Amino acid sequence: MVRSAVVQVSLRSNIKGVTKSLGTLEKKYVPNAIRNAINETLFGLRKAHPEEMKSVSEEPTTHQLAWLTKQIKQVCPV
Numbered sequence: 001m002v003r004s005a006v007v008q009v010s011l012r013s014n015i016k017g018v019t020k021s022l023g024t025l026e027k028k029y030v031p032n033a034i035r036n037a038i039n040e041t042l043f044g045l046r047k048a049h050p051e052e053m054k055s056v057s058e059e060p061t062t063h064q065l066a067w068l069t070k071q072i073k074q075v076c077p078v
Helices: 015-019 024-056
Strands: none
Touching: 015 024
């Protein structure tokens, strides 16, 4: 039997408070900046995960080394 572990990441922020001081043009780019930051962070973790698993396990299985990441395509508008 193969067990699958799923980790979901949920982020909340005070983005409404932050965007109050921004201009119209700046507000337009906030969702894209958030999306890009989240994607870069998670895809960076995906690259580092196999090396970390190899350092803590003598013989990591393929399942332990696997990391599925779905790219965020849209962030809720501000």
